Amino acid sequence: MIGYSESLGRRFESYRAHHFLFGKPIAMPIRSWMIYGANGYSAQLIAERARERGLTPILAGRNPDKTRAIAERLGFDWRAFSLDDPQVIAESLNDIDAVIHCAGPFSATSAPMIDACLRARTHYFDITGEIPVFEHAHSEQIDAAAKEAGIVICPGVGFDVVPTDCLAKALIEALPDASHLDLGFHGSMSVSPGTAKTIVENLGYGTFARRNGVVVNIPLEIREVDYGKGPRQSMSVSWGDVSTAFYTTGIENITVYWPANDAMIRQFRFLRLLHPLLRLRSVQNFIKSQIEKKVEGPSPQKRDQQHVHVWGEARNATGKTVSARIITANGYTVTQLAPVAIVEHLLQHQVIAGSMTPALLMGKDFASRLDGSSEITETELRNSG
Numbered sequence: 001m002i003g004y005s006e007s008l009g010r011r012f013e014s015y016r017a018h019h020f021l022f023g024k025p026i027a028m029p030i031r032s033w034m035i036y037g038a039n040g041y042s043a044q045l046i047a048e049r050a051r052e053r054g055l056t057p058i059l060a061g062r063n064p065d066k067t068r069a070i071a072e073r074l075g076f077d078w079r080a081f082s083l084d085d086p087q088v089i090a091e092s093l094n095d096i097d098a099v100i101h102c103a104g105p106f107s108a109t110s111a112p113m114i115d116a117c118l119r120a121r122t123h124y125f126d127i128t129g130e131i132p133v134f135e136h137a138h139s140e141q142i143d144a145a146a147k148e149a150g151i152v153i154c155p156g157v158g159f160d161v162v163p164t165d166c167l168a169k170a171l172i173e174a175l176p177d178a179s180h181l182d183l184g185f186h187g188s189m190s191v192s193p194g195t196a197k198t199i200v201e202n203l204g205y206g207t208f209a210r211r212n213g214v215v216v217n218i219p220l221e222i223r224e225v226d227y228g229k230g231p232r233q234s235m236s237v238s239w240g241d242v243s244t245a246f247y248t249t250g251i252e253n254i255t256v257y258w259p260a261n262d263a264m265i266r267q268f269r270f271l272r273l274l275h276p277l278l279r280l281r282s283v284q285n286f287i288k289s290q291i292e293k294k295v296e297g298p299s300p301q302k303r304d305q306q307h308v309h310v311w312g313e314a315r316n317a318t319g320k321t322v323s324a325r326i327i328t329a330n331g332y333t334v335t336q337l338a339p340v341a342i343v344e345h346l347l348q349h350q351v352i353a354g355s356m357t358p359a360l361l362m363g364k365d366f367a368s369r370l371d372g373s374s375e376i377t378e379t380e381l382r383n384s385g
């Protein structure tokens with residue numbers, strides 16, 4: 001294994017080759033990339049897509065046997081390392097230009113990987129949807145360090161948040177003085193093991209939204225949303241855009257919604273009484289162990305059948321409102337396609353370094369360019385003020 005100082009020396013030479021354009025640090029196209037957490041449900045989908053596209057990622061994970069099995073199945077190189085020590089991770093990334101980090105829940109895995117990516121000057125992408133993980137990745141400190149290192153830090157390149165982030169960007173372009181942004185999506189979606197564990201981690205904390213620029217805990221909010229087939233009662237949920245849409249648009253008030261009938265709303269309100277219990281590590285570990293035994297993630301047939309209707313609405317201080325929609329493939333299909341599309345972009349293009357959202361990096365039409373997605377179809381303007 002190459003030592004850390006040797007790795008830094010080699011990387012520094014490559015860093016000096018980075019261009020600076022209009023005062024913004026620009027990273028050169030990548031050559032090598034890695035999928036970490038490779039034996040997980042989503043990582044395998046991403047690796048399979050990479051193979052379909054003729055790409056050759058190095059697969060990695062903490063378990064050598066599981067990682068080797070996936071790599072041998074797909075014909076890729078592999079390596080095993082844990083995420084306990086950022087310096088060891090950095091050494092394992094010394095010859096890697098970009099990592100697609102898929103080992104979640106990311107509450108435990110994102111910070112050490114970002115730290116290592118900054119040391120190794122490796123672009124960082126992940127498929128998180130966790131608000132605190134986004135807030136860390138978009139902090140001034142990480143953004144400045146990423147610019148200094150000449151790398152992109154871009155969490156959330158899965159379904160959470162690619163399509164909603166693209167809608168948010170489209171909406172701020174249509175209504176530049178928007179002060180409020182509501183986003184939402186509708187579609188029956190079976191979940192993967194990692195998603196189920198992440199949901200469990202958040203069950204005890206209620207709903208978060210952004211108010212006056214700050215991420216805050218809010219009482220459940222209910223509104224009607226037309227995802228494309230008429231109005232549906234919907235409730236607020238803690239989706240990643242509460243963090244990321246702020247960095248994409250600058251809009252200071254952001255809420256995300258899911259459709260919910262009266263029974264669901266009653267259950268969520270009842271759940272508040274159980275929050276202290278649901279936060280207990282022993283309770284979380286028990287539920288997570290049941291998930292490991294029982295949750296497998298959607299089959300290819302289910303993924304092919306389930307589309308998602310995504311909606312967004314921005315309004316300004318005078319009550320002017322713009323709304324937009326997009327239909328996407330199943331969430332896990334979007335999570336499979338988007339990271340590989342980003343890698344293909346990075347293999348050919350220079351990008352601006354720093355903390356990025358998917359829509360800032362790839363443009364508002366990124367989600368529409370993914371197989372199975374529509375254009376951003378409907379943008380209506382009305383004045384409700």
Ligand SMILES: NC(=O)c1ccc[n+]([C@@H]2O[C@H](COP(=O)([O-])OP(=O)(O)OC[C@H]3O[C@@H](n4cnc5c(N)ncnc54)[C@H](OP(=O)(O)O)[C@@H]3O)[C@@H](O)[C@H]2O)c1
Binds near residue numbers: 042082157
């Ligand atoms: N943005 C989105 O829309 C989206 C979509 C899909 C998934 N996700 C998120 O992606 C994550 C993965 O979900 P999944 O269902 O695909 O995964 P999964 O099948 O549960 O597999 C998780 C992977 O992460 C590894 N891992 C977990 N904790 C780790 C740690 N502390 N150190 C090193 N490796 C660790 C596991 O390794 P072992 O096998 O060794 O345990 C495994 O390789 C979840 O957080 C999920 O919420 C997001």
